[in-house]
Amino acid sequence: MLDLINVDYSTQIPNNVGLAEDRQVLRGLERWHPGYLDWWKDMGPEGFQESLVYLRTAVSVDPKGWAKFDYVRMPEYRWGVLLAPQEEGRKVNFGQHIGEPAWQEVPGEYRAMLRRLIVIQGDTEPASVEQQRHLGKTAPSLYDMRNLFQVNVEEGRHLWAMVYLLHKYFGRDGREEAEELLRRRSGDADHPRMLGAFNEATPDWLSFFMFTFFTDRDGKMQLESLAQSGFDPLSRTCRFMLTEEAHHMFVGETGVGRVIERTCKAMKEAGIEDPNDLTKIRALGVIDLPTVQKKLNTHYPLTLDLFGSEISTNAANFYNAGLKGRFEETKIDDDHRLTESTYPVLKLVNGEIRNVDEPALTALNMRLRDDYTNDCAKGVERWNKIIAKEGVNFRLELPHVAFNRQIGEFRDVHATPSGVLLSDGDWAKARDSYLPSSSDGEFIESLMQPQTEPGKYAGWIAPPRIGIDSKSGEFEYVKIHE
Ligand SMILES: [Fe+2]
Ligand SMILES: [Fe+2]
Numbered sequence: 001m002l003d004l005i006n007v008d009y010s011t012q013i014p015n016n017v018g019l020a021e022d023r024q025v026l027r028g029l030e031r032w033h034p035g036y037l038d039w040w041k042d043m044g045p046e047g048f049q050e051s052l053v054y055l056r057t058a059v060s061v062d063p064k065g066w067a068k069f070d071y072v073r074m075p076e077y078r079w080g081v082l083l084a085p086q087e088e089g090r091k092v093n094f095g096q097h098i099g100e101p102a103w104q105e106v107p108g109e110y111r112a113m114l115r116r117l118i119v120i121q122g123d124t125e126p127a128s129v130e131q132q133r134h135l136g137k138t139a140p141s142l143y144d145m146r147n148l149f150q151v152n153v154e155e156g157r158h159l160w161a162m163v164y165l166l167h168k169y170f171g172r173d174g175r176e177e178a179e180e181l182l183r184r185r186s187g188d189a190d191h192p193r194m195l196g197a198f199n200e201a202t203p204d205w206l207s208f209f210m211f212t213f214f215t216d217r218d219g220k221m222q223l224e225s226l227a228q229s230g231f232d233p234l235s236r237t238c239r240f241m242l243t244e245e246a247h248h249m250f251v252g253e254t255g256v257g258r259v260i261e262r263t264c265k266a267m268k269e270a271g272i273e274d275p276n277d278l279t280k281i282r283a284l285g286v287i288d289l290p291t292v293q294k295k296l297n298t299h300y301p302l303t304l305d306l307f308g309s310e311i312s313t314n315a316a317n318f319y320n321a322g323l324k325g326r327f328e329e330t331k332i333d334d335d336h337r338l339t340e341s342t343y344p345v346l347k348l349v350n351g352e353i354r355n356v357d358e359p360a361l362t363a364l365n366m367r368l369r370d371d372y373t374n375d376c377a378k379g380v381e382r383w384n385k386i387i388a389k390e391g392v393n394f395r396l397e398l399p400h401v402a403f404n405r406q407i408g409e410f411r412d413v414h415a416t417p418s419g420v421l422l423s424d425g426d427w428a429k430a431r432d433s434y435l436p437s438s439s440d441g442e443f444i445e446s447l448m449q450p451q452t453e454p455g456k457y458a459g460w461i462a463p464p465r466i467g468i469d470s471k472s473g474e475f476e477y478v479k480i481h482e
Helices: 021-042 110-131 142-171 171-183 203-224 234-270 278-281 287-307 312-322 363-389 424-434 437-447
Strands: 051-057 069-074 342-349 352-359
Touching: 021 142, 021 171, 051 142, 051 278, 069 437, 110 142, 110 171, 110 203, 110 234, 110 312, 142 171, 142 203, 203 234, 203 287, 203 312, 203 363, 234 278, 234 287, 234 363, 287 437, 312 363, 312 437
Parallel strands: none
Antiparallel strands: 051 069, 342 352
């Protein structure tokens, strides 16, 4: 009897999908593996491939104890294929096939659509590793460096998760797509990654924290809606990925939180009350809150773009087919077909931003984006609590959805962060007060000095409240030269 909870480490590729008995897929993945390792060595964390990193590895998909921690050299990390356990009698829960048994094989008519969904998701995983590969060298502490590498190896595992589906269910086309996933490169002029935000640079640690807060949260929303899929193997894959994703967002939220905390404390100690007194605040070696807001203004719109056009027939088709659901689909009280209902969509109507009711099916991207925004807003409020607790008079805000967009309704207009439309000329004048200017970037870069002594933290960030795996902040999370 196959043990589908605990992970089989007897094959080269740890898994709970019975790879040892699935010779053809196992051989395919073993052939893909060396190319993956080459990619990791070329495009993974630069300069730390030989270091011992205190990492968690999944050993089970049981939510009560799925990971173990130990020192690992990253290229020796056991990237595995893990699916959440199959739910007995699971059904297709939405769209035109609602009520039919969930599919264990790819329905022929949806093969191309499903492959596309899996490839798009798969492409984001290695992309973020590529975007973050230079950050190890400027880590503000060993604790933060470990968190970065943990996120990186797990994004690598997420690539494995999607590649397994491609190899197992899509034959030769799937194997070709899996090769392509190793060939594209973030930001490459000729072979870029598929989605815009995954071709942007992550130049510094504040960007990294914003990325893991905002962009990994897009990942969460996408995985949540794919976890609803009527194609059961995809659903099970995404459900397990979500367990890992939670840590990535934790890294982002606490990272920004610790930056804010350090800034507020330093202001207080120096007796500075005005959060806009940049010269004095920056002289303390901390990142002023208006610049934190500008970074937020960069990352949030970029991530909104990942949701695609507000009105999308692709999204409607994915839903109708039962392939990609809504956030918390099974908890929503409606007919789960959406053929009759509408959803309010923010649009540009005669030069004004207005809510317009659209057919709910074509407005699914908008709905998922709204769910995402609500999730973000809660995190931003938790940051505001830190600021308020320190007694500083400043609030961080999510900019309006019309602000600084490249995709969708507002891609051709300029707007302020509060959603007032601007002419091109006014935008050009105001841009640097909304988004990081080159001098803001230079200032942040000047702070990015590595701190590699155990228990020490760079001056611009507070230590964490608790360590990883019940270890203290002083623990040697990375042994750099071992
Ligand atoms: Fe991921
Ligand atoms: Fe992630």
